[in-house]
Amino acid sequence: MKFSTRAVHTGQTPDPTTGAVIPPLYISTTYEQDSPGVHKGYEYSRSQNPTRESLEAALASLEEGEACAAFASGLAATNAVLQILQPGDGIVAGHDLYGGTFRLLNSVFKPWGLEIVRSESADPDAYKTALAALKRPRMVWIESPTNPLIDIVDIAAVCEVVKANSDAHVIVDNTFATPYLQQPLKLGADYVMHSTTKYLGGHSDVIGGAIIARTEKLLEPIRYLQNAAGLIPGPFDCYLVQRGLKTLALRMDRHCANAQQLAEALTGMKGLARVMYPGLPDHPGYAVAKKQMRAFGGMISIELADGFEAAKAFCSKVNVFTLAESLGGVESLCSHPPSMTHASVPAEERRARGINDGFVRLSVGIEDVDDLIADVRQALA
Ligand SMILES: Cc1ncc(COP(=O)(O)O)c(C=O)c1O
DSSP states (O other), rough: HHHHHHHHHHTTTOOOTTTOOSOOOOOOOOOOOTTTSSSSSSSSSTOHHHHHHHHHHHHHHHHOEEEEEEEHHHHHHHHHHHHSSSOOOOEEEOOSOOHHHHHHIIIIIIHHEEEEEEESSSSSSHHHHHHHHHHSSSEEEEEETTTTTOOOOOHHHHHHHHHHOOOEEEEEEEETTHHHHGGGGGGOOOEEETTTTTTTTTTSSOOOEEEEEHHHHHHHHOOOOOIIOOOOOOHHHHHHHHHHHHHHHHHHHHHHHHHHHHHHTTTOOOEEEEOOOOTTTTSTTHHHHHHHHHOOOOOOEEEEETHHHHHHHHHHHSSSSOOOOOOOSSSSSEETTTTTTTSSSOHHHHOOOTOOOOOOEEEOOOOOHHHHHHHHHHHHO
């Protein structure tokens, strides 16, 4: 079946006991056993939970992977993947990453013994160079579109380079694109990571994460950690994310259409030094995005020409956009990465990577686009 059908139905078979069209929420922490060790497949909710399994089945299906493990947050999912590595193992991290991923790598896993080399840019050759610098390359971590520069990484090209030069696994943080716009496993990646907090949940009312693996075998060590380290989401959170999945395709179509129109309108507005959106033909990643994505996504970054004070004023003058962290909900949000989501990245590194003080990130919601354009226009004025 096609994407939208699977988004509505996978893991959502009507309840055989009552006929309830929406399967009940399984909140029980524990399950009756007929005799010690003899049960219906469920013992204790950290280890197995039917509501979580429904969500995992849907996410695996949407990413076209064999298996999925859901987590309590995007960072809990990232943590689980990094924990399958051993001290001394090496990881290539993309040039532009969510600040929390950067913090976890640098302040937790580096002291623990992971060797981390950043790719210098989105270029596949930069990934090759970074890979060659590692003593024991085991993993390559890609984000595309990246947070917050909205750069595009050619996922198929990086996978090819990695497979030709090592036996490292490639993992793609697909939070910005969602499986509706981009399916990294079909482009050669081994794992997909999600902050389900964003577009998959879609309504800014649940924190969650997930790892989807190309094969059951690849997921085994991660599923082990899901239980052994107890990084699980609660059943109600799983239910909320699954409810979000059912409208993902509809919402993404609107997010993308709104973002495209807003980005085009922004390019003509005064006071901006840069507009970063891969759907603009002069974006350096336009051709690759066109090739690997169904549409260009709902995230735009802008840089105000007059720096920090201008960015601060802009963020407090918007009315339809709300100044808040996070992204991917139905409502439009704006944020100032240097002082918010990416405050944990040292200032000199931030600036070297082009995240200047006038930088503002827009998560374009599903409101009427005329109101969004008018809001940004008056805030800039
Ligand atoms: C691209 C990306 N990956 C991962 C995360 C972390 O997810 P969570 O906040 O659900 O832990 C975020 C959060 O903003 C994100 O934007």
